[in-house]
Amino acid sequence: MSDLPRLSLALNSPATTSALRLLVLSNGHGEDVIAVRILQELQQLSNPPDIFALPIVGEGHAYQQLNIPLIGSVQIMPSGGFIYMDGRQLVRDVRGGLVQLTRSQIKAVRTWVNLQKKSGNKSAILAVGDIVPLLFAWGSGADYAFIGTAKSEYYVRDEVGLLQRKSKAARWESFSGSVYHPWERWLMSRPHCKAIFPRDSLTTEILTKWSIPAFDLGNPMMDGLEPSFPQGRLYRGDAEQQEIIRPLIVTLLPGSRPPEAYANWEQIMVAVSSLMEIPKRDYLSRTESMVFLGAIASSLDLNILSQSLLSQGWHLHSESPVQIYDINALTFKLKNAYIILTQQAYNDCLHLGDLAIAMAGTATEQFIGLGKPAIAIPGNGPQYNPVFAEAQSRHLGSSLILVEQAAQVGQVVRSLFNDPDKLQAIADNGLRRMGKPGAARRIAECLLDKLG
Known part of the structure; x- marks a missing residue:
């Protein structure tokens, strides 16, 4: 599906009494699921936002279950989103059209935001995942929030201090005092960034040292796990x-x-x-x-x-x-x-x-x-x-x-x-x-x- 019909759908969706239109960006199946859990709760609140989505990785089937319209091109890459595990996977994705897809998606986000502005709609972006959707959100020029699913301070430290690592290269993970690197923290501290939701209390505690609007509200991965029996x-x-x-x-x-x-x-x-x-x-x-x-x-x-x-x-x-x-x-x-x-x-x-x-x-x-x-x-x-x-x-x-x-x-x-x-x-x-x-x-x- 091309970007144009999706963007037209996003612009011409039936109007509601909502004062906000929210675009959700996520980059992986697990991230889609976490986003949908939050969107389900948003829909239950009084005066919920009108919700749209752009899954950067995969086809976004989780969003389709909630009938949330997608605004741009989607495509399954050969790696399935695990390019950080193996450089060969990145090469396969590039050959599979990753660069063209990314350009198309960046354009779709910016166009969507501009369409909302021209229509007089208040718009914002929720980025779910890692630095990729966070970069998309920052580049859009809209207000945004970020749910960091990919990183935790526990990868490099516990409550006592830094973990002992065998590899010297591992020190790179926390060279600047956090598992989130300076450029990621810069994106989190921009005026348009209104809220950051880390995975755990320890990560929240570390991020607040840089005046980042981080909120310790828990991990949505632990929601919806009730058994069938009492x-x-x-x-x-x-x-x-x-x-x-x-x-x-x-x-x-x-x-x-x-x-x-x-x-x-x-x-x-x-x-x-x-x-x-x-x-x-x-x-x-x-x-x-x-x-x-x-x-x-x-x-x-x-x-x-x-x-x-x-x-x-x-x-x-x-x-x-x-x-x-x-x-x-x-x-x-x-x-x-x-x-x-x-x-x-x-x-x-x-x-x-x-x-x-x-x-x-x-x-x-x-x-x-x-x-x-x-x-x-x-x-x-x-x-x-x-x-x-x-x-x-x-x-x-x-x-x-x-x-x-x-x-x-x-x-x-x-x-x-x-x-x-x-x-x-x-x-x-x-x-x-x-x-x-x-x-x-x-x-x-x-x-x-x-x-x-």
Whole structure:
């Protein structure tokens, strides 16, 4: 779709009583999802803005679910947005039309802003992601706000001080006193920048040292994760007895991008086997049975994962040992262990799991944000490769345990569950780094106040 029809749609959309027209810029699927969570809350407020969007990466399907009009050209690049992982991905994107697409999108943003001015509409921009949408917003000449999803001070420091790094090149990440570089802070401190929403309290604290309008309102990634069952169900009066007799539940997070996720699944199954080989009585007072909950994205083919299980000796089983909200879930059994594959009960998988075996981005962070440990196995990418996994482990601290080989997972779990103090520290750490639910509503209210 060319820019002209989209811009005409943006200009000629039905008028409302709103005093503000808001253009949302985001650069990735995860960023789109975070933006949409906030936009849903904005739409629930009195006198909400008229909302438009331009996904800089991908096709913006999340926006289409809310019927939010797109104002410019969109295109899926070969890298899927992971060009910072590998220079070769950038070369592929350039050959795939990245430069032309970027020029077109910059023009679309400026044209949209100018059209609003000529029509007498008050307009503003919400940038979600990293420096790319932030640059777009600054270059538009309109007022703007920024939700920084890509960076956290936890990548380079914790509450005590800077992290010890093996590579000298790693010092570049915080050479100026923050994970956000001087040019990024300059963009955040311009007069047209009305609000910055960092990922966590530590990042907010650092940014405010430069008179940046940063607000510590939480991380929208932790919103909308309520399970299908009452959360009090996990804490009944006979909780201690129930804890003794219930099985160990492990959530499996292979990621969402094919074909990478299928390769991740094979690594995760090696980890599952290593865990099944460790006698549970060595480290748990629970029953011998184990349950693995596979949280499978809708973008993946369950048949491929099912065939993988059948080829390894698992067989379909008619009954599920735990209740999840998905009548189409598939249950497999091998010895005293069960694997449940679900594409509809993601939240239940997060809440029921005692720990996770993870090779995913957002899903891993959300699991840890619930106060639980995750064990990660670096894959071959393009997303969940050793570079990404190492950076994620710095961001999430003690809550994410990296192993070099999938076969090591069993021993790591045995050691972990023999250390109650470490488990408590992990719980506190996860809640602190990912924040409390409700951030989307708080950000929406602040946006309307600062931009409207």
